[in-house]
Amino acid sequence: MTGIRFQSTRDTAVTASFGEALVRGLAPDGGLYQPQHWPMIAPQDLPASDLAALAAQLIAPFAAGDALAAALREICAEAFSFPAPVIELDPGRLAVLELFHGPTAAFKDFGARFLAACLTRMPVRRTRPLTILVATSGDTGGAVAAAFHERPGIDVVVLFPKGRVSPTQQQQLTCWGGNVRTFAVRGTFDDCQRLVKQLFLDAPLRQARDLSSANSINLGRLLPQTVYYAATALALAGVHGDPVSFIIPSGNLGNAVACIWARRLGLPIGQILLAHNANSTVPEFLAGGSWRPRPSIATLASAMDVGDPSNMERLRALYPDSAQLRAAVSACSVDDEAIRTRIRSDYRRFGRIWCPHTAVAAEAYARLSEAQRRSGRWVLVATAHPAKFREIVAPLIGHEVPMPPALAQLFARASAFREIDADLGALRRALTESADETSK
Ligand SMILES: *Cc1c(COP(=O)(O)O)cnc(C)c1O
Numbered sequence: 001m002t003g004i005r006f007q008s009t010r011d012t013a014v015t016a017s018f019g020e021a022l023v024r025g026l027a028p029d030g031g032l033y034q035p036q037h038w039p040m041i042a043p044q045d046l047p048a049s050d051l052a053a054l055a056a057q058l059i060a061p062f063a064a065g066d067a068l069a070a071a072l073r074e075i076c077a078e079a080f081s082f083p084a085p086v087i088e089l090d091p092g093r094l095a096v097l098e099l100f101h102g103p104t105a106a107f108k109d110f111g112a113r114f115l116a117a118c119l120t121r122m123p124v125r126r127t128r129p130l131t132i133l134v135a136t137s138g139d140t141g142g143a144v145a146a147a148f149h150e151r152p153g154i155d156v157v158v159l160f161p162k163g164r165v166s167p168t169q170q171q172q173l174t175c176w177g178g179n180v181r182t183f184a185v186r187g188t189f190d191d192c193q194r195l196v197k198q199l200f201l202d203a204p205l206r207q208a209r210d211l212s213s214a215n216s217i218n219l220g221r222l223l224p225q226t227v228y229y230a231a232t233a234l235a236l237a238g239v240h241g242d243p244v245s246f247i248i249p250s251g252n253l254g255n256a257v258a259c260i261w262a263r264r265l266g267l268p269i270g271q272i273l274l275a276h277n278a279n280s281t282v283p284e285f286l287a288g289g290s291w292r293p294r295p296s297i298a299t300l301a302s303a304m305d306v307g308d309p310s311n312m313e314r315l316r317a318l319y320p321d322s323a324q325l326r327a328a329v330s331a332c333s334v335d336d337e338a339i340r341t342r343i344r345s346d347y348r349r350f351g352r353i354w355c356p357h358t359a360v361a362a363e364a365y366a367r368l369s370e371a372q373r374r375s376g377r378w379v380l381v382a383t384a385h386p387a388k389f390r391e392i393v394a395p396l397i398g399h400e401v402p403m404p405p406a407l408a409q410l411f412a413r414a415s416a417f418r419e420i421d422a423d424l425g426a427l428r429r430a431l432t433e434s435a436d437e438t439s440k
Contacts, residue, residue: 025213111221187422216254
């Protein structure tokens, strides 16, 4: 059986198999890979209550015919080894999907672990190591570093914007050592992302090493993220019969695209609402404005501080007509003051502690009209554990946030990183120097 191929968002003639798309990260023309067509799945035949089995079944049509296909069950068992519980807040109307029970306490663990499980099993015998490049606004880098740490034949380069991640996130980005090198870039997340894209197109570097990206531009992060949307939609729609609508804290739009893909696959998903912080490029566009990417601004929900979201390119490729796109998803923008107020008030109302990102989704729900809230079942996507942002959250709720054991373990490790300017030359020099240091 041959699998579905993946085509570039820029030139549909540029295609790749599943394994090729995962290794390349970015298509050679600078576009992003997306499925060439969508398999027909029958939701009623899916194993709704077992995440790993569901993942293997959903992803199988994409991996069919690929060298990784035979290992897919094992890959999914390794990546989906922790739960994604759905908890009712207002039974029958509002629930929360908790995606923060993995090793670094954010939803990025799902995609990062799936990608790592795939790349370490790539059957090509490598003559040189594979370097994974990752630009992070805070959570991706930690999840990717944790997933790839000590994997043979693979090294990881993490770029984060200096001073723009929480102290807990910084510890997660810098505590690894070994095959993980971390750089604090004097700039924004968008600078980090630009540097990764430039490195990719850098011919001399490409000659010296195999490069891949673990950002949400990589298909290997997005496909596994469809799985928890599928599981939630099956579980809730199964009980109540109606499609399930999601409110997704969004930045680079990877998690949003995964939800749209799950809906394309035929899962019972209704509305998709993108909850952005004060970085309002996407909400302004969806409200009818022009597309105006801009530098990101720093907010409390820092993992969503993105002014020029990469995955917009995938959204536009799915819905080339702006009117169609505006019908497919909606968006809103929430400022820091509203985040603070929402964390306080939902703690009093539900006894739930939100991280600042999840609070953006909770605020977006509160802003829906009563008619919209009654139009179906809504699910808030909880993207990170509040303890990752305890410096922000604890003063608002008036006490400490209990730390999950996985996070506490990371604090026992020493931290190391180098600081660099936000330009390609500085990064190239730092990469060569730190490679020399490592080999000494
Ligand atoms: C990365 C991240 C987001 C944004 O996800 P995108 O896929 O970039 O839109 C939201 N919340 C948290 C906690 C994150 O780490």
